[in-house]
Amino acid sequence: MNTGDGDFYRSLRFLVIDDQPAAREGLRICAQTMGAFAVDLSSGYQDAIARIRRAPPDVILCDYLLGNDRSGQQLLEELRRFDLLADEAVFIMVTAEQSYEQVVAAVELAPDDYIIKPFSPDRLKLRLDRTMRRKRFLEPLFVAKREQDFDRAERFVRDAIETEAGRNYRFELMRQEAEVALLKGDPAAAEAAFLAILETHPFPWARAGQARALLGQRRLAEARSIMDEVVADAPDYFGGHDLKADICLEMGDYAEGQRTLEAAAARTGRNYERKRRLADAALLNGDTETARQAMADVIRNDTMPGAVSIADHLMLVRSHVEAGDLLAAERVLAEITPQRLETASLxxxxxxxxxxxxxxxxxxxxxxxxxxxxxxxxxxxxxxxxxxxxxxxxxxxxxxxxxxxxxxxxxxxxxxxxxxxxxxxxxxxxxxxxxxxxxxxxxxxxxxxxxxxxx
Amino acid sequence: MHTVLDLISSGVHDAKNQLFLAESLLVRAEAEHGVALDEARYAIELAAQRLSRVLAAYRFERGIGRLSISIVPVSELLEEAALVNRRHCEHLGLTLDVDDHADELRAFDRELVLDILSNALQNASRFARARVLLSAQIEDGFLCLRVEDDGPGFAAAEMDEQSSPGIGLFVARVLALQHVREGRHGRVELRNGGILGGGVFELYLP
Known part of the structure; x- marks a missing residue:
């Protein structure tokens, strides 16, 4: 792939996402100067999701702060959650906010790269060229994972790590090795792979990976003690809170599970996936009022098409039932029509x-x-x-x-x-x-x- | 409830957004009128770097600074630091060479290290006669990032660690120290001589 050729970016679809019109324009100029031709503009979270659903872009340049209590990180997580973004697509976070680095260094679901404003088109191109080369190198892995051929994915990683071209991607490959092991259902191998990464630096996402591998082996106390530390060390890593809560619930420590999710949910007001987790934990903990409020919020406000499911309605019904409010429960249950039930799971x-x-x-x-x-x-x-x-x-x-x-x-x-x-x-x-x-x-x-x- | 830090951060953030807009408009003017405004854009990027540096200094001085460590190929770091400063060097009639003897992946705070190198390069370009050299090598397990020039070198007072340094050097020292691995801390050294005979700035990262 010759990304040095100006024509390379001409054939790609760009999407620029920023709630500030002037900043949007700045990003567009930047993208066009480095060779982009098709540059679509989006003013924020909802609009971006609609555009990406309609026509998936090859390259997304997204500002970290999107207004209305939404962030680019949340958008990225939502796109992955609904599988709207192929592994081959490039997502670059753009920010003037230095504090975003703290987030990106901690999280599992990081963008392909991030760049701090101001920057020249040359610099953006340098970063994009590198990301494109990496994606191209990893493409066989993406395909194998998509086809759920984890043995092939594993073979690719093992071979690639030995090649000259794979040297710069060694850590990415080690990480992929760990993730593939988890997908394969081999948590012991995943644990070993995460430990190898942790020899270099105690990355919060890698420690969380180790905890996930321990959870997979039912070594709950060890997983819990790692996540207690991760949440304390990296308070902005909300996925870490989710994982810690999950481990707490598995251990039967409902109160700490709920408290952990409540703290994270309070700082990510419009993350409805986390609200669902909170409702689940609160219900297990016997706090029916919190469960009711959280599920009502999800059903009312999770506007992502197809996001609110029968399972969500059932959770709200249960919350009402446990709270002893059978009238409210019946009202919500009536919203699950026989037609909707036809597409429901067993x-x-x-x-x-x-x-x-x-x-x-x-x-x-x-x-x-x-x-x-x-x-x-x-x-x-x-x-x-x-x-x-x-x-x-x-x-x-x-x-x-x-x-x-x-x-x-x-x-x-x-x-x-x-x-x-x-x-x-x-x-x-x-x-x-x-x-x-x-x-x-x-x-x-x-x-x-x-x-x-x-x- | 806003803390002083929130206010400063938000001010710096707004200013950097404005500077990005200014740079973009210059980029457009370059395209529309066929002119090169590299020096104006460089000045904008330097202004933004200063703002970031002041904020970083404040954070670390208050003990609330945190590094964002990632794994970075050293070659990519050098390439980017050179890219940001090459046109400015050319404008001054200087040659900027890059020499990577490290050729490794290392764990450090990419943006902060880029900023430190950029500052050192800019400083070197002020005093160099004809050449600036950016290089990397591994020394005793440390990654040594070196910026050398063929100028008159640092004055004795500048090299004295007890003297009060400029903000660039202050931040570089603080940030170097934050990088710790197996009990070993990073450091900054200034000396004269080197390959080009002028000032030598060295950032050692464990």
């Missing part, structure tokens, strides 16, 4: 039927009776099992409730759900049955010699 269908039965036990009793055999047979997510157990108690089918709880105990999922399930059993005068399940699970663990959940 879990979502099971949950919405169970929650419906909870509101109207008498009219739904027969339907539940008909579904019970299949619910006992199929794998369901933990939330759905709790919904079914709750409905089962409401219709007097204690046996179904116990079976759902037993299924949770049989997997590691009981760690997260422990408090909710115990409270549910206690509220239905079934505390003894719950203790019996607990006892059996403990005996089972001893018999198998596994280091299972110690709840």
């Amino acid at each position: 879990d979502e269908r099971a949950s919405s039927l169970a929650l419906r039965a909870l509101m109207r036990p008498d009219t739904e009793r027969e339907r539940i009776a008909a579904l019970r055999a299949s619910w006992l047979a199929i794998p369901l997510c933990a939330r759905s099992r709790v919904d079914i157990a709750r409905a089962a108690f409401a219709i007097g089918d204690n046996e179904l409730a116990v079976a759902m709880a037993a299924a949770l105990f049989a997997s590691d999922e009981i760690r997260r759900m422990f408090k909710i399930v115990r409270d549910l059993f206690e509220a239905n005068d079934m505390a003894a049955a719950f203790r019996e399940l607990q006892r059996k699970a403990a005996l089972q663990r001893i018999a198998s010699g596994a280091d299972g959940p110690s709840v």
Whole structure:
């Protein structure tokens, strides 16, 4: 690829994103001077997403501060979350804000590069040329990952790291090696790869990577102690807060999980993915009011097309149910129409039927009776099992409730759900049955010699 | 509630945005009128660097400065530092050469190190007669980034670490010291002589 040729950038689609018209114009001049021809302009977050959906650009030049409490970093994370940006596309953050460096040095999801204003077109071109060369070099890896051929991805990384051309990309390749190992389901290999990176410098994203690898191996206490440090050392690395909270919830430390997410959510007001996490943690922690508010906010304000799902509505229903507000729960449940349910997953269908039965036990009793055999047979997510157990108690089918709880105990999922399930059993005068399940699970663990959940 | 730092940061941020706009307008004028306004653009970039430097100095002086470490190929660092300063050197009739003996990946704060090198290059260009040399090598495990010129060299008072330095040198020393690896800190050294016989600025990073 000859990026030195002015014509190279002529054939690429550029998108400049900045909420300030004058700054937008400045970036456009810069892009055109370095050879760009097709330069599209966007005034901010929502508009940029719409444009990128319509016509994915090859190069995005995005200001860090986008106004309305939105940042370029958030846009980048959203684009990745909805898979709107191919690995081959270039995303360069532009900022006059020196503090952005703190962010970019910490996060996993960094842009391809960032450049601090003011800069000349020559300098932008230098940075873009380098990014283009790197992307070109890594292209076979992008393709292999997209096709989920992780063995091929792994082979590419191992071979590339030995080549002369791969020398400048050694760290990028080590990082990819770790990520591919995680995708492959080999957390021990991922841990080794992250440790190799950490020998050079304790990067927050690499320590978080190590914690993810430990979480994958169920070494929760070690993962937790790493993330406690990361969150303290890099307070602007919000993905680090999310991961720490996740580990806390796995350990059954709901209060710290919620507190961690609350602190991060307060500083990223319009990150609705984090609000969802907060609702989940708050519900596990028994703080139904926070869960209700967070989910109501998500459903009302996450304006990204297709972002608000049936799962979100179900979370709000659960939050209302746990808060004892069945009227509100029923209202939200009514918004999930039979047509919407047709496209829903098995879990979502099971949950919405169970929650419906909870509101109207008498009219739904027969339907539940008909579904019970299949619910006992199929794998369901933990939330759905709790919904079914709750409905089962409401219709007097204690046996179904116990079976759902037993299924949770049989997997590691009981760690997260422990408090909710115990409270549910206690509220239905079934505390003894719950203790019996607990006892059996403990005996089972001893018999198998596994280091299972110690709840 | 705004702290003094918030106010200063926000002022610097606004000013740098304005300077970017000014530079872009000069770029457009160059294209429209076929003129070269390199020196005007260089002056704008120097002004922005000064602002950043003052802010960085304030942060580190207050003990709230933090480095943003990334892994950088040394060759890329040299290339970029030279790019920012080459036209200015040419304008002064100076040759700027780059010599990379390090050829490695190293962990440091890219933007701050670029700024320090740029400042050293600009300083060298003020005193050089004909040549400025930017080079990198590994010495005793340290990355040594060196800016040399063929001018009269530093005055004895400038090289005395006890004397009160200009803000550029002050920040360079503070930032060098922040780079720590295996208990070893970075440092700045000034001396005379070197390959070109003039001033030698050396930034050692662990």
